[in-house]
Amino acid sequence: MAAFLGKRLILSMNSKNDLNNPAPPEQRKVWGRxxxxxxxxxxxxxxxxxxxQIEIDKATLTQDHALSTIALFGNDNETWMEIGFGSGEHVIGLLNQSPNINMVAAEPFLNGMAAFVKDLPKNHIPRTRVLMDDAIxxxxxxxxxxxxxxxxxxxDPWHKKRHYKRRIVSPENLDVFAKILKSGGELIMTSDVPDLADWxxxxxxxxxxxxxxxxSQADWSEKPKNWITTRYETKGAKGAKKMCYLLFTRK
Structure with missing residues (x-):
């Protein structure tokens, strides 16, 4: 039956959250199907x-910076985060490459999340926590x-000017990222869309x-050391140019 149940199967599973009713509009900012x-x-x-097994309970998302990584993972290991991971190739690559880290990630779209959990090795389950909703x-x-x-x-570059406010990188969101990053922590961003990279x-x-x-130019135009290349990066976006690698350090 699972072959044709599709979304009904997902919505009837034993989830911590009601996937048929995502967070209220005033709490989430996710556009698209x-x-x-x-x-x-x-x-x-x-x-x-x-x-x-890896889903974050939305009841813990109080948006007051109260959720600890120890509560999520039961340890105080380094925790890395990825926002909008698509099918999760990069997340899995990081887990394979760095066996002692925890990984927390957000991807709002069902097809990407399903591709990720299908490919996630079982030994990485204890070190992985995900949210299928708004990363902010x-x-x-x-x-x-x-x-x-x-x-x-x-x-998403959100090319139209009236949609610029939807871009994940904004002064307001950077304030949030600065709060959760440790001093000396890294903010790592990429894009092959020149306008978005500049933004x-x-x-x-x-x-x-x-x-x-x-x-130097090489620092943003060439892949960083031990970089994990995804299929998207190899293929490139339609009409895209060279990938830009933007690495920032939290003061």
Whole structure:
């Protein structure tokens, strides 16, 4: 039956949250369809069996920076975060590459989340926590000075000027990121859309709590050491140019 139940199967699973009713509009900022196509059997099964084990309970998202990483993982290991992880290739790559870190990540769209949980190795489950909703709800709930690295890779560029306010990198959101990052922590952003790369660089450079790491063109135009390349990065966005790698340090 899972072959054709699709969304109904996901919405009936043993989830901590009501996926049919995401956070109220005043609390979340996610645009676009949450599901683009039906899930196949394998992904539907992963959402039913694996997703509830790593899902963050929305009842803990009080947006007052009260949620500790110890509460999420039961340890005080380094915790890294990724916002908008797509199908999760980069998250899994980080977990494979760094066996002692915790990973907290947000992806609002069902198809991406399903692809991720299908591919997530079982041994990484204890070190992984995810939210299928607005990442800012999660970021504004995490304790201050609790995140060591924050990745924002190839976010939606929202090309139209009237939609610029939807861009994930903004002065207001950078304030939130600065609160949750530890001193010396890293904000790592990428884009192959020149206008968006310029936007992210400008706003982060102007923010008083961040320092740009680049000292030469190579620092932003070439892949950082031990970089995990995803299929998106290899393929590139339609009409895109060269990828920009923007690395900032929390003061």
């Amino acid at each position: 949450r599901q683009s196509r039906p899930l196949n059997v394998t992904r539907a099964k992963a959402m039913e069996e694996i997703f509830p 709800m999660l970021a504004s709930s995490l304790q201050e000075n609790s995140i060591n690295k924050l990745y924002i890779l190839n976010p 992210m660089l400008t706003h982060a450079f102007k923010h008083p709590d961040f320092t740009w790491q680049a000292t």
